[in-house]
Amino acid sequence: MNGWLAPKYLIWLLQGFGMTLGLSVTVIVTATLCGCLLALARTSRTVPVRRAAALYVLVFRNSPLIVQLLFWYFGVATLLPEAAMTWLNTSHAVDLGVFKLHWPSFEFVAGWIGLTCYSTTFIGEEFRSGLSGVPAGQHNAAAALGLTPLAAFVHVILPQAVRIATPPLFGQYMNIVKNSSLTMAIGLAELSYSSRQVDTETFKTFQAFGLATVLYILTIAMLEVVLVAVQRSGSRATVRR
Amino acid sequence: MKINLLTAAFMGSLLIMSSLAHADRLDDIKKAGVLRVATFDSNPPFGFVDPKTNKIVGLDVDYAKAVADKLGVKLDIQPTNPANRIAFLTSKKVDLVFANFTITDERKKEVDFSTPYFASGTQFIAKKGTLKSPDQLNDLRIGADKGTTNEQQVRAQFPRATIVAYDDTPFAFAALRTGNVQAITQDGPKLVGLLANVPDRDKYEIPAFTISNDYEGVGVPKGEPRLLSVVNDTLTGLESNGTASHIYDQWFGPKSRAPLPRLFKIGDPQKS
DSSP: OOSOOOHHHHHHHHHHHHHHHHHHHHHHHHHHHHHHHHHHHHTOSSHHHHHHHHHHHHHHHSSOHHHHHHIIIIIHHHHSOHHHHHHHHSOOEEEOSSSEEEOOOHHHHHHHHHHHHHHHHHHHHHHHHHHHTSOHHHHHHHHHTTOOHHHHIIIIIHHHHHHHHHHHHHHHHHHHHHHGGGGGGGTOOSHHHHHHHHHHHHOOHHHHHHHHHHHHHHHHHHHHHHHHHHHHHHHHHHHHO | OHHHHHHHHHHHHHHHHHHHHHSOHHHHHHHHTEEEEEEESEETTTEEEOTTTOSEESHHHHHHHHHHHHHTOEEEEEEEOGGGHHHHHHTTSOSEEOSOOBOOHHHHTTSEEOSOSEEEOEEEEEETTSOOSGGGGGGSEEEEETTOHHHHHHHHHOTTSEEEEESSHHHHHHHHHHTSOSEEEEEHHHHHHHHHTOTTGGGEEOOSOOSSOEEEOOEEOTTOHHHHHHHHHHHHHHHHTTHHHHHHHHHHSTTSSSOOOOOOOTTOOOOO
């Protein structure tokens, strides 16, 4: 414990934190979309679709995330043609006038795909439990009112299912933030990676990992706050109706 | 008279004793006819036990043999490990240490070093033809081991290079194989060892440059200038008559199990 970290290393940690946030947000968006589709597929009336969805859950939920990440980063890379790998590993930028949009590194893409595939299974199952948590009477009532199956789903079933699924869904989002630390194994410079980097260069182990821990806890706490806010606005909306 | 004779004899013996005390290690070695040298016994190809003969062989042993031959004495090898090298010298258990002994300012406080006879440093493995000169590093993605000095050196010297750090060297090499990085970095001798076990090693090469340099010299006890100068003269002599490069090629040459280009010759100016 000799002093605080030099500004240079604080910047490293903040850059890593930015990467963790960026990765988590993109994964949350894609995994939520894919999770919706997965939940629909699992409750589909077509048997092959239901089977395929069940198989997907079986494969991606029952193997360790670290192995999946290594698979996407090292395994898939060997399957891709050399030209594709060269393209993925050179930087590409789209000039949008005000700022440049950079194509992310292959580490990011692999981490994003790996985390999305893994988290989709959990989020999909949360949605499914939300859907099955809506009482059967609601389906019947919607039908009795003359709503088409689609309209019944969108206006009656989905809002209730989302409300049931919201708290466990946020639990999964918190898991995504924490799981993103595993991408350090495939060389993605996120928060855990940069805290280790700072530790090996400065030998200020406590400060490096301590700050990383605090930043993770802050992120989770922010999600918690958002959850409470969403629940409050949700209940107010019901009252207004 | 008689007393005088005794005194003279006493003085004489004192003189002999003091001259014995002043006789340096070089004379002791020549008198004993044996040069005692500490080498590694499990660090191929520098010093290791040959399973066929059960004797310690290696690059360091060959250089030690050359020094013993120059002095015209027998060579007596004593196995050591990295931690014991300085203690062996200061406790006079051995006369010289030939054990991949990197010259550092810290160590120079305890022992003297000869002129360097081997150099290693941060080097790279890349697919054949992709990496020719250090300037290219700035535009490449480079795999490194987390927390190594190699990683830090690349970052300091090539700020525009993209460094991807992995948990260990096999991971970094896997990333090179799949094309995620275009080169990986480690100490030259370690890269050679890594490449020796790769089935398709013909596809890769170790470009002939280093971006940092560690120099290995012979450890000589403090306060033995004559011994030190004999070792230095022998080493420079080995370079000028071609023996040094012959010894190198035997362990690191193109036909050896672990080929590593010879970038440093004895007597070359040292780069930092």
